[in-house]
Amino acid sequence: MPRFAANLSMMFTEVPFLERFQAAADAGFAAVEYLFPYDHPAEEVAAARRDAGVEQVLFNAPAGDWAAGERGLACLPDRQEEFDRGLETALHYAEALDCPRIHVMAGIPRPGGELDAAGRAAAREVHVRRVRQAADAAAAAGRRVLIEPINPVDMPGYLLDSMREGRDVLEQIDHPAVGLQLDLYHAQITDGDLTRLIRSAADVVEHVQIASVPDRHEPDGGEIDLDHVLGVLDDVGYAGWVGCEYRPAGETRAGLDWFHRRAGSGRADRRGSGA
Ligand SMILES: O=C(O)[C@@H](O)C(=O)CO
Numbered sequence: 001m002p003r004f005a006a007n008l009s010m011m012f013t014e015v016p017f018l019e020r021f022q023a024a025a026d027a028g029f030a031a032v033e034y035l036f037p038y039d040h041p042a043e044e045v046a047a048a049r050r051d052a053g054v055e056q057v058l059f060n061a062p063a064g065d066w067a068a069g070e071r072g073l074a075c076l077p078d079r080q081e082e083f084d085r086g087l088e089t090a091l092h093y094a095e096a097l098d099c100p101r102i103h104v105m106a107g108i109p110r111p112g113g114e115l116d117a118a119g120r121a122a123a124r125e126v127h128v129r130r131v132r133q134a135a136d137a138a139a140a141a142g143r144r145v146l147i148e149p150i151n152p153v154d155m156p157g158y159l160l161d162s163m164r165e166g167r168d169v170l171e172q173i174d175h176p177a178v179g180l181q182l183d184l185y186h187a188q189i190t191d192g193d194l195t196r197l198i199r200s201a202a203d204v205v206e207h208v209q210i211a212s213v214p215d216r217h218e219p220d221g222g223e224i225d226l227d228h229v230l231g232v233l234d235d236v237g238y239a240g241w242v243g244c245e246y247r248p249a250g251e252t253r254a255g256l257d258w259f260h261r262r263a264g265s266g267r268a269d270r271r272g273s274g275a
């Protein structure tokens with residue numbers, strides 16, 4: 001059975017961010033992930049993680065003005081300086097948190113508008129270049145960069161909008177320090193055919209996330225058969241983490257039956273270092 005990491009941007013939001021580490025540990029999670037730690041100094045986040053005794057397995061590089069609708073900087077040509085600074089910040093946090101991987105978001109090249117083929121090619125060219133840049137810096141710091149396809153219903157206009165696109169871009173990036181983040185919630189919406197998809201992408205997937213479709217709640221309901229996809233991940237030898245990136249339907253702990261049934265105590269289920 002794969003190992004589960006609690007996503008602290010969506011789970012345990014009943015308590016302030018820094019308290020979510022301990023809440024996740026108390027619930028039995030051995031690891032955590034989240035979108036952004038940057039509202040708090042790296043040292044405070046690192047202390048919260050250490051005190052709770054959980055591994056940090058993933059977080060995102062700064063992604064622009066999130067409140068204004070931005071979703072990453074990597075494909076935005078006129079944001080090079082901000083991208084550079086964000087990369088530095090992310091690597092600083094990764095060091096403090098002992099986190100092996102950073103998700104670098106592509107961005108929305110034409111917010112609210114249509115992107116023609118030429119516009120898409122231009123955005124992709126910038127994206128490929130910036131992810132390579134991030135990967136060079138990450139590799140020098142002993143870390144890895146992930147890219148994640150995201151469904152266009154939740155994130156209209158996001159450049160990396162299917163697993164197929166993700167595979168293509170990954171090939172184009174062609175960098176040993178870059179891998180794919182397979183969010184099965186997005187993948188079910190954009191690609192479907194999850195069994196074949198997991199099997200065919202097994203060589204490049206370095207992190208998995210789960211949630212129910214279409215509501216993005218606890219992963220043991222909706223369109224995805226959780227035990228089936230976890231079994232396929234086991235079959236292909238997936239040894240990474242499975243991030244629980246879902247919005248609990250009610251109180252987080254009240255919805256953890258699915259986790260306790262599959263992970264035992266969670267902590268007892270640890271295999272290897274997770275790095
Ligand atoms: O799937 C998601 O939404 C996240 O993994 C993410 O990084 C961007 O929102």
Ligand SMILES: [Mg+2]
Pocket residue numbers: 148183209245
């Ligand atoms: Mg995700």
